[in-house]
Amino acid sequence: MIFASTAHSQSHVHDQGTLFIGQDSNTWTFQFVLPAANGFGFEHLPESQSDLDAVNAFISKISEHANSLTLPSSCELASFSESFSETYVIAVENEHEHHDDHDEHEHHDDHDEHEHHDDHDEHEHHDDHDEHEHHDDHDDHEGHSESTHNDLTFQYVLECSDDSPEFSVTLFENALNLHDITAQWITETGQGAIELTPQRNQLNFGSN
Numbered sequence: 001m002i003f004a005s006t007a008h009s010q011s012h013v014h015d016q017g018t019l020f021i022g023q024d025s026n027t028w029t030f031q032f033v034l035p036a037a038n039g040f041g042f043e044h045l046p047e048s049q050s051d052l053d054a055v056n057a058f059i060s061k062i063s064e065h066a067n068s069l070t071l072p073s074s075c076e077l078a079s080f081s082e083s084f085s086e087t088y089v090i091a092v093e094n095e096h097e098h099h100d101d102h103d104e105h106e107h108h109d110d111h112d113e114h115e116h117h118d119d120h121d122e123h124e125h126h127d128d129h130d131e132h133e134h135h136d137d138h139d140d141h142e143g144h145s146e147s148t149h150n151d152l153t154f155q156y157v158l159e160c161s162d163d164s165p166e167f168s169v170t171l172f173e174n175a176l177n178l179h180d181i182t183a184q185w186i187t188e189t190g191q192g193a194i195e196l197t198p199q200r201n202q203l204n205f206g207s208n
Contacts, residue, residue, distance in 0.1 A: 164206030
């Protein structure tokens with residue numbers, strides 16, 4: 001992504017997004033960055049099937065450019081990409097597979113466990129298990145804390161025959177509690193920035 005380094009430098013503010021726009025001849029790139037909470041209502045990894053459904057529903061929604069951006073007749077979508085399904089969907093599916101394998105292994109160990117372990121060994125094993133569980137709880141807590149400020153990044157690459165196309169940002173209608181988007185652009189005629197809101201969502205590069 002051409003704006004990756006810039007996107008990571010933006011501050012994370014709930015209900016506020018950022019839009020980076022770049023032009024290279026007839027190719028225009030629109031990259032959106034917004035807090036995960038404004039995408040599907042939470043920023044942690046999905047903890048239930050309904051959470052996972054919400055993530056997939058948002059991905060499906062933004063894959064249709066009209067749900068983020070209305071294009072003029074002189075432009076057509078060349079490609080769409082997003083960078084967060086690997087975190088929110090694939091990671092969770094892999095974790096479920098890991099748990100399934102772990103449960104199967106534990107079941108097998110239960111059958112192989114010898115009944116003649118003495119109480120002392122069993123007590124030591126219990127202590128080690130408790131310590132391990134305590135450590136895991138601590139790690140889980142840290143991981144959860146670190147995951148509470150995640151951004152969603154997705155972009156559309158367009159091919160436009162018009163040198164000064166006009167766009168409308170429709171993401172406000174399809175994101176949760178999104179109040180404003182700071183749009184920044186670098187085009188062949190200059191650069192600039194503007195704050196977009198649901199009431200002021202037009203981008204006109206013929207007059208900006």
